Amino acid sequence: MKKFFAKAYIWLLLTLLYAPILIILIFSFTEAKVLGNWTGFTFNLYTSLFSGGVSNSLIKAIENTLTIGIIASIFSTILGTVAAVGIYNMRGFRKKTILLLNDIPMLNPDIITGISLFILFIAVGITQGYVTVLLAHISFCTPYVVLSIMPKLKQMNPNTYEAALDLGATPFQAFRKVIVPQIRPGIVLGFILSFTLSIDDFAVTLFTKGNQGLDTLSTFIYADARKGGLTPELRPLMSVIFIVVLALLVVINLISKRNEKTIGHNS
């Protein structure tokens, strides 16, 4: 009996958590303009989404989201990797300070990050648009990359770098051939994290996109919803995004599982 209640509780919890997403998923298979009306099962919204039946601005927003996501994650992964290796080689007070400084942006509310970047761009005099959104995304993704790489560096035998130098590798060769392969799972994790954070972001993007009509998916949907009613094609789009994010999550979990396994093996 106790077991039954325990199970029932967890299912209730999961239902409550996933109900909103389920509703979007279910209603992506009906054509009704207003969310909540069921006018019969159809794939029409999906075909319309993929055959260009939606507005140009939505397509543009999707494009922006993806390109900004990819470019921002590439740059933050590079910056974060280099930073992590640098921090790893520091000692004592300096290391602790830098790590703390690295943690603060992650804890900082998005809205504050957004507004401060907004003020910064104005103060420096950069016209806001694609580039500023990109810079903003790189800046808030990088700490997560550092965070995901640090544990891998700590697991590494520090002598392996010296062993590479000893065997004739230049510092750069040693970094590329010995350090990077050992911390690669952390780098991949950092990249995926950055990408999901970037496509997910709303607050920071809103404050840094300027007024030249640049939109990412999140700001587009926000504007669209405020204009009166959601474009029906957004429902299948959101379903697709949800599935993609779910897939990425599974990948992340698999990576960390594999990491644990190798740790277990070493000890």
Place this chain on the structure above:
Amino acid sequence: MKEDCIIKIDHLSKSFSGTKVLDDISLEIKQGEFVTFLGPSGCGKTTLLRLIAGFHTADEGKIFMDGEDISGVPPYKRQLNTVFQRYALFPHLDVYENVAFSLKLNKVPEAEINKRVKKVLKMVSMTDYEERDVDTLSGGQQQRIAIARALINQPRVLLLDEPLAALDLKMRQDMQIELKEMHKKLGITFIYVTHDQEEALTLSDTIVVLKEGRIQQVGTPMDIYNEPQNVYVADFIGQSNIVDGVMLEDKKVSFIGHDFDCVDEGFGNNVPVDVVIRPEDIYIMNNTEAAQFTGVVKSCTFKGVHYEMFVDTAEGYEMMIQDYNPFEVGSTVGMLIKPQDIQVMHKPCTANRFEGEMIDSTHVRFIDGEFECAETSFQAGDKVDVEIAFKKVDLMDDIDEGVVSGQITFLFYKGDHYFLEVKTNEGYTLQVDTQDIWDKNDLVGINFKPKDIKITKRESADE
């Protein structure tokens, strides 16, 4: 003789965040020699090896290889290779790729790499392991791969940083023999770092004993064991009885309350010395008539090959003796030491000496503390020399009770009392003779009785 020298270390010093780890090291290492840096942890032996490898740069001094200054050369351009303590194999590469690492960097043709990897793996008896993941190997096997990886470039000098420390005893002994054979076969120079004196004695052609960043003695294992140059070396290498003595005249030394014939000369007359007797060099017998001195057996322990006994002599000294025959606890025994088995050493110093400055006629400042002293004729500001006998240093448990405080860095039993070295928080070293029992690393407060502080005018104070 000069061209024999492959590595020359010239007045090398190195500090880490203000602490001097190596202090003015000079050393020559011959081509083909098996040299061991031996010392307790923190003596600077690993730092010295890492300086030779190029992982650290010296603060002062130079390192020469084949007469060429390599002090500023980065590690990847030095013609020597290192075997690390924790192997440091590349976990993402298999055995073959690990061993082939340096050849692949140098773009050696694949066929030659293959041949050389096979050859070097055969040398370390690891043939057929090429495809294995390094994580699946045992500690001993990993160490063999690490050695193979370091040797494949045919270095002229191989550096080994405590390579056997992580292995169990049996494996360590097997590897020692293999290393020795490898050294003979290859004919290259091995520089080996260890804190294990037995390992050093077994493997080395030359042992360099280090203590707190300074070389204490350089010599063959026989030299180091039989003729230690000071008490530190004697205490660190093997077991020994170390006692205070007085060199009465040439070939005559007095210690533990008796006069002995010895073979040492040139110390002068009535000079305080340290005397070392190895426990296996004291002859012990039931007959007390023919003995030089007598005592009562306090304990007798079987140690496998021999018995280890502690004997209290009639004069109150405790001696450690090793003999193939056991003697009954409580029985009176006679003992004998042959002249050539008595090792007499200069005392590095006989009292603690510091530079100080008078605060007033009854207070003096030295080793960063202010001490009360007996009434003197000196005035405030006078520069003076301060002397305190080893026996006159007061150590106390409560560090706040002392004028200055410090930590015990070194100690051993001298037959009837303990000798210890205390390093103060300000970095001064005090030597102490005491009856009290302390442990290494104990924190102590330090003070001196006013009458025990001997103050003399500093000669060069006027300038």
